[in-house]
Amino acid sequence: MRPSGRNPDQLRPIRLTRGFTRHAEGSVLVEFGDTRVLCNASVEDRVPPWLRNKGRGWVTAEYGMLPRATGSRTDREATRGRQQGRTIEIQRLIGRGLRAAVDLEALGERRVVVDCDVLQADGGTRTAAITGGYVALADAIQTLLDKRRIRRNPLHGHIAAVSVGIHQGMPVLDLDYAEDSEAETDMNVIMNEAGHFIEVQGTAEGHAFRRTELDSMLDLAAAGIDELVAAQRLALER
Amino acid sequence: MRPSGRNPDQLRPIRLTRGFTRHAEGSVLVEFGDTRVLCNASVEDRVPPWLRNKGRGWVTAEYGMLPRATGSRTDREATRGRQQGRTIEIQRLIGRGLRAAVDLEALGERRVVVDCDVLQADGGTRTAAITGGYVALADAIQTLLDKRRIRRNPLHGHIAAVSVGIHQGMPVLDLDYAEDSEAETDMNVIMNEAGHFIEVQGTAEGHAFRRTELDSMLDLAAAGIDELVAAQRLALER
Amino acid sequence: MRPSGRNPDQLRPIRLTRGFTRHAEGSVLVEFGDTRVLCNASVEDRVPPWLRNKGRGWVTAEYGMLPRATGSRTDREATRGRQQGRTIEIQRLIGRGLRAAVDLEALGERRVVVDCDVLQADGGTRTAAITGGYVALADAIQTLLDKRRIRRNPLHGHIAAVSVGIHQGMPVLDLDYAEDSEAETDMNVIMNEAGHFIEVQGTAEGHAFRRTELDSMLDLAAAGIDELVAAQRLALER
């Protein structure tokens, strides 16, 4: 029995609210149950120095957590003067994931930054950020298409992410904080709509996991991603 | 005529949503029109080193702006490695304002941090933060009273803040971004419920302002503060 | 009775020593009693990046305190690796104040930096810095006029600053450290020679202050500024 009463293969309620703030080209509040992440995609007409004059664009992500998004307050990274290792690891993962959905040449020499700020955390913030960030990115790119600043849609398919793990010996989908904090294995999976892998990151927290356990987790992830892509489609059609 | 069509002495629609996130002891989303600031008050059972063993507590504030809270994206301060001068100036102002509402001895040796994070900016973020931060602070202190960890309520009255300015020669209340960016004078006023001053910060942006202009602005501020205190009362009664 | 024996409306002895060091275009040691601040104005033939090619100049200030300017030694900010919040707040105030005296278009595309370094502190360092910094700025601008690098004097009138406060229930002018550390209200006022306001910053340290108290303090400030402007005139004529 999971702490939340969910079935092993059951996602938390997923909500994707587009236009959550008004300035960003794409602004999506994504909720995986009690995890709430605000994903703002900003389009800038310049690329990082190492990409200049190469005819290609760039997609990157930054991740932050409001100090009291968590059960006890964590120090503000701006005050400490540096981002924590965990933050850097996560924002690099989100950036790699989202870039996998974009034809950077079709984007042209511009940069899209997807800021993922966690308003409330309950496990799975990075997978929520990727899933919601994709919708914000799609909205931002749509503004470029609408203004005819790019001709061809640089998005080549959906990208979504979900966590899977082994909790009390049982493979489960989309862990909340209660499960995550006592899981034996924790895995984040990013896949595209065709069910192929963009990124797989699995870590044994307790004992090492077996190939059969890995296989079960990947099966759960694939099914979860299907539902998340469907939710993204529904949100984007509205 | 003001850009928003408001009367000179008219506030924007004010909303104070308590319990906006679930972890903080006090969590309030404050809206002054399109300006939206999330104020989370956290109680910690320790004080800064210079206050240890003095039988007194501390109230402080931190201020942040999501990178895309504004019309064009601003760099994330955690990435730049330091808070900007403007940020530091604002969070010191919020902290001083909120401390003025609290009897630090009655609070006991604990610290309340009020994190004010701007989700969407349209002028007046610091005054919204103080007005909303007060309600978050009141909620956080109430949890201490409810748990009987303090006996006497350390809050001695309401604190609220509002901006006033001279826009196209006319004194106006609660400037939005359109007004603020072309105001000749900009003043932030923090007052208590008795109509006395906690802090006055007025700056001539264009030409120097006269004593009569100062007087008109302070009259507007006093009336605005009355309305804000009433809104705080209403929110806290719900 | 004030600790120093002064009347409520009496400034400390004011000294403005021009040419205190030999390298800066303007170099003034300002003394408000035992508070001594060295103000060096440097002219640079470039402007900050965001002002380039706009035909306008810039005036800015930096503030520092020698580690042993105070009763007990404070850490050197260069060693700590960052300026304190108080320092940033003060140097922004000085910069805004001095800019209010200058027609930035007449200055042309150049920058004047006014470095205000406190050699000895006894309260009121920021108001001394503004009052003395104005004279250093005037000297630096005069070198540009003398060399015919600008045609029209960009200074449009005097700027001076003074502190006022409520000490033991009585409004007083130009607080020294003994008064400042136990004042109920502390207010810094920057005015021009016409008696109009550039900046007003008043903070209740103890209890909130009333409108009538504010009015008395502003009256004291206006009289004090008159004397300071006279002292500036005298110094500049020598």
Next chain:
Amino acid sequence: MRPSGRNPDQLRPIRLTRGFTRHAEGSVLVEFGDTRVLCNASVEDRVPPWLRNKGRGWVTAEYGMLPRATGSRTDREATRGRQQGRTIEIQRLIGRGLRAAVDLEALGERRVVVDCDVLQADGGTRTAAITGGYVALADAIQTLLDKRRIRRNPLHGHIAAVSVGIHQGMPVLDLDYAEDSEAETDMNVIMNEAGHFIEVQGTAEGHAFRRTELDSMLDLAAAGIDELVAAQRLALER
């Protein structure tokens, strides 16, 4: 055909030189072909603050690259004032991997830091660091056993790591820089001697990879890890 002429399932020549420097409790130069990493394990009789008085120890890793370990010089991180995101990601991976081999309670309240410094890079520095770092860690722990400072060996089995990838459509083991820089998929696998997973990190660089490709890569990794564990055993027996 691989650029190096190796078979798809063939490791580069592996060398593990113990006692490479004389100060560290464990000092191993590990070579995976031309990749050379110096792994120094240091024992310290204190734990991080958050672990104090809990009766448990800690194992952590730091990773660095000499500025000219690579084809063109990279800036020294000590000079830039911060570690790059890639560095932080790698050292966190090494630390998690090595901790998985250690019973932290049997280690007692002490910390082992494994410094992995790349003297020469040719792909696979992080997997070499884990494989060599394990041997340095084993040597460091042996000094504690020899001095009878711990009674029970906290190491519960071997840990090794290897990279696998898809290069020109073919799954290959232990990529060198020539392969790595043009691989379509890159995966790092950490396993224990029983063939169970400690960590799996796979990233699509070009197009997304399929489940069958993932399976082939994991098979290659398992065989490679077997050889690496054998090499570790041989080195530790000498």
Next chain:
Amino acid sequence: MRPSGRNPDQLRPIRLTRGFTRHAEGSVLVEFGDTRVLCNASVEDRVPPWLRNKGRGWVTAEYGMLPRATGSRTDREATRGRQQGRTIEIQRLIGRGLRAAVDLEALGERRVVVDCDVLQADGGTRTAAITGGYVALADAIQTLLDKRRIRRNPLHGHIAAVSVGIHQGMPVLDLDYAEDSEAETDMNVIMNEAGHFIEVQGTAEGHAFRRTELDSMLDLAAAGIDELVAAQRLALER
């Protein structure tokens, strides 16, 4: 002929003004011609962590240069966020020099920090700082003796410093900026009153220098130090 018209073995006019500021236990303005350095010695009743409970004290120095102490403005180190290499090198030299004059056990567990801030630079700031810093240190130690907080004078003799160099082929004493900037060799010498060496730092700026040149420079330095020690004695007797 030297630019200043001095003889090769002639110091600039030396002035040592004690009590220049009022807060520090020792406060000396030292002038070597147009070079002016304010040396403030502060006594603190604690030692650095690595010296605690060893019954010994510490003497250290910090060096700073006001931004416009020089011909063109240099960035403020507090703003840049770090001290420059040159600054660190100089303050370490001053600290080593002054420590050589003090019996750290007789000082007891306290720290004396000598802050040397250059108000105006014209060459030789580090040697002026050591020579003046010694007098400030002596004054600070005298306050401890006067208050009977230490019994035995920890100062065991005078320390002074001077620069020597080869300018236009000729060995010269106490170089000013005009000479220093075109000297072929630049050497700083710290000696005690007995004419023995505390520190020698000589650098060839143009071509390498010979042993005979070194010898001539050391002879000049020894004579210069004699005069500086006499000036220190005179100042301390007043």
Next chain:
Amino acid sequence: MRPSGRNPDQLRPIRLTRGFTRHAEGSVLVEFGDTRVLCNASVEDRVPPWLRNKGRGWVTAEYGMLPRATGSRTDREATRGRQQGRTIEIQRLIGRGLRAAVDLEALGERRVVVDCDVLQADGGTRTAAITGGYVALADAIQTLLDKRRIRRNPLHGHIAAVSVGIHQGMPVLDLDYAEDSEAETDMNVIMNEAGHFIEVQGTAEGHAFRRTELDSMLDLAAAGIDELVAAQRLALER
């Protein structure tokens, strides 16, 4: 008797291994007994901003110490976020020393960076770094001559460095850690092949040293440098 059993004028065994790593234009492992420093010289086709378009090149050095190069682990400077004072002092010394061997105009507008990383420390790391760095620099310059990117050899003679000191009252050459940590005087001498001085840095650690002691130390240094230059020649001829 020296701790190592060496004669007072005896160097430790010197080894210079060229081509130690494969990427750098010059890569030398230098060993002074148990002190081992890897010196990598990198050629870059750009100069620092302040040298641009002046037709001259630049030679600079950076110094680092692996965390466990020493008896007890020192924190990694990249993690601490800044280089220590000692590091900065040393790398500035190495840079000045190596620049003295190079005609910067003949080098053309390019920069050579010599990275000196200490793999194992046993005293004298800075003098080993200069002596080995010279050989790495010579190899890097040779690649420029071989590719005919410069016509004239910018190296004008050899540079080497050695430490001397007073240990138990006796002047000794090339101190190892055991001697260095208890020496009364420590001096680093950089000379060219003609026996002229590039830099002399002597520090009294215990009592001040006399002119006759200085003379003895310089004699020892001159003889040691002769041997080191011979070793450099031999290494470069191989």
